[in-house]
Amino acid sequence: MTLALLVVALLAAAPQEPPPAPDAPALHAILGHRPDEWPRAAPGTWAGWSPDAPPPEAARAALVAAAQAYARRDLPESLARLYDALRVVPDYPPALHQAGVIYFRLRRYGDAITAFERFLAVVPERVGDTRALGHCYYTLGDYEKARAHYDRVLAAEPDSVEALRGRGLAEMRLGLEDDALATLGRVMELDPAHADAQTWIAQILYDAERTDEALAAAERARDLDPFDPRPWYLLAQCRWDLGEDEAGDAAHARFSELNQIAQEIRAAEARLLYDPDQPAVYATLIALNRRAGDLARVEHWMVRWVQSNPRDVGLRIAALDLAEELGNVEGARACAQGLAALAGEHLDAWRRLARYYASTRERLKQLEAEEQVSRLSARAGGER
């Protein structure tokens, strides 16, 4: 059982109604803390610990609250509750690990390293759960340490695509281009659709002035993820190197367009890290991804938005509109189901459902929806 699953299990066991969101000052307060203030358990406290073991009762409430906040993507609140748990039950491994994950997602890599290293010190046999520790070393520029850590992870999980990708990047940064190409090549064997690894392969080939090969690799990366600006940047550089100015200019124009959008997306995503309850940001992210033409990401952010406020009928209607507009039949069906479950006394919801069922020729459901529309319309008229 992985630690992530543990969080899910805790969440499933928790009451379904989320607790009221804490006020803003409390969120900021936890961000001013550092993990080196956590108390330490006596040596050996967690020896023989198993992820299957139930969480300690003393920390259970805090852990449940942390899991619930994490599910709502309220990272600061989740972190605050993990601090609570670790004060009560020092060095409880899943709490250390989850704090590392949250710090990593908040881009506080030094703090994530502290959390993950504490976790490994307590349960060294769980090294396979600490791929993100390698990412942290890498992001802070310690490539030797990153590579060494990925090697430890790979010793436990030889086919971990994430760890292989990380090792490949660390090797590239260390100037070990041949090793990096081999490692990233292994990533592509395991996951032929891994656009990011393919892009780095192209980068390494370009840096080595193997322009023809780099061009082919960049084209493949672009085909795997046409909305990532980096392959387009490499394509432009390769084309220019080869004297193909027109093709280079065209690739660069697409790079510029996508890169501008990507920057705005990164900025918007960063805002959500600290406060997930920002409807305008979700709307922005959906609009930006539509601008790029990345419909998969449009849907992703629509789902995230709905998840951020699952009882908002208006959002459910917007999600159904979007799914239909994008021609996503299955998505639209799921949205309609979700909307029907919440429709209750919402006239607009039933109107929208009636239209949807008409389009899908689900006659019985359409009639039922239209009856609801009539009933609610009559009542609204009576009330007037």
Next chain:
Amino acid sequence: MWPLLLLPLAAPQTPLFQARELTVGDAVVTTTCGSPAKDYILEVNGGGLLAEDFDGDGHLDLVVVNGSTIARAQAGEPSLDSRLLLGDGEGFFRDAGPRWSLAGGTWGMGGAVGDVNEDGWPDLFLTEWGENRLFLNDGGRGFVDVTAGLPGEGDVRRPTGLAGDRWSTSAAFLDYDGDGHLDLVVVNYLAFHLGELRGPGDGCQWKGHDVMCGPEGMVPVHDQLFRGRGDGTFEDVSVAAGFRPEQACFGLGVMTLDYDADGDTDVYVTNDSMPNHLWENQGDGTFVEVGLRRGVSHDSNGKEQAGMGIGCADVDGDGRADLFVTNFSGERNALYRSSRKTGFRERSDASRLGGPSIQRLGWGTALADLDLDGDVDAFVANGHVYPQADLAGTDTSYAQQDQLFRGDGTGRFDEEPLSQLGPNVTRAAVAADFDEDGDLDVVMIQLDGPVLYLENRAPHDDAHRWLAVRLIGRAGGNRFGLGARVTLELEGGGTRTGEVRGTAGYQAGQPARVHFGLGAAVPRAVVVRWPSGVEQRVEVDGVDRTLVVEAPPR
């Protein structure tokens, strides 16, 4: 603060540089750049440093460019005094006295040194937030402030043509059109108005902390190219010469180089949070911006970085100039190595210059053979712009360790602490042989503190030789040979190359001479390609000396 940053880097040996506070007599030389709180972007760049022999006594002198405070600026008071310090050739300095006064100004940044009126003496151009200033060297006896104009007939002054009211950071003299008269590039940052102050609490955040605002959200200002007439006056030819990008950028550093080895001088400009520019000289008095095409505008992923300082040298011995750019924390300092193809490749990490810079914010830098072992090294002056960098979760810190990177000649470097000092907040820096022992010392601006003098303690033996080359151009022209290419031929084959330039990248100017560390190599001859295109070969009959090469007669 990320605790690793508090620890000095592991040092296998005594640091190459021994640092001390720069003093004049018993007084420590300091500079000011706003308040320690750094509430506004005007307060974070620090002052500048310009090294040259102004009084002609054969020893390098030093101009320390000073800033001001918001309160002084709001009160309409002049900046704190910039100063010329006269060197004694042993690494110590004395005050130059009132004849060399640099008083006045608004808020000093950096500048450039060059003989603008062709009298054989180095003149001084100071960049400011506000009006830039020009000082003519009165025959080694003092400065004459000609900012308001040169002496004309009667009481009428001739404008220098350099007037303006921008925020200029760095500058460089060059002879871009080959007419023998010095021209000037002025790098400009952004429009900053005291009436529109935006500080912490005004909605500007970094990593969840309230910080000063900028440069994002502010208005960048175009850089300028001035064509010199040789009499101390200039004409702004920025537009006519094509020295004008589609979009103005937040300019911070400047480097002159002949990147394409076609004999004319190109210009590289670093921009804060925007693409860097490489201005390719077309040889007909115009420039074309080719930074993107040549791979020196972004990092290798196509991301814009916050370019600050610039070093330039041939780090891998392929005869072509490479560029090193210092950047913001969270970004890698970038080594752009010249490529066999059409431009450069970013090789920051493979060179081992990138990773160690990610948690640091770099400013002044240089590529030079600092330890005299024959390979190009680098140093970086570091320090964050936000005092809030010391708060939780930033993965960096305000005060930072300055770094030395020793090169191995193949384009790879190993990191060491630059000096015995711990973390501090440094900015502009210049490397020059102030104590005349043959190695390059370093002077650094420490933000709101003493200027630092770092004495180079490189060994001097048969494995650590050096040769410096100083050029003397024809009278009345480019007297210091700016833009000349110097190739050193070595016994047994092999060459080293360098270019004569006066800019040291970020708000700093270096002496116009080329310094070669030789290791155990023995030089055979120096080949100078003058800006005119004339090549001159001079036999070398010794090492550990400064070779003076005079331009051949026409």
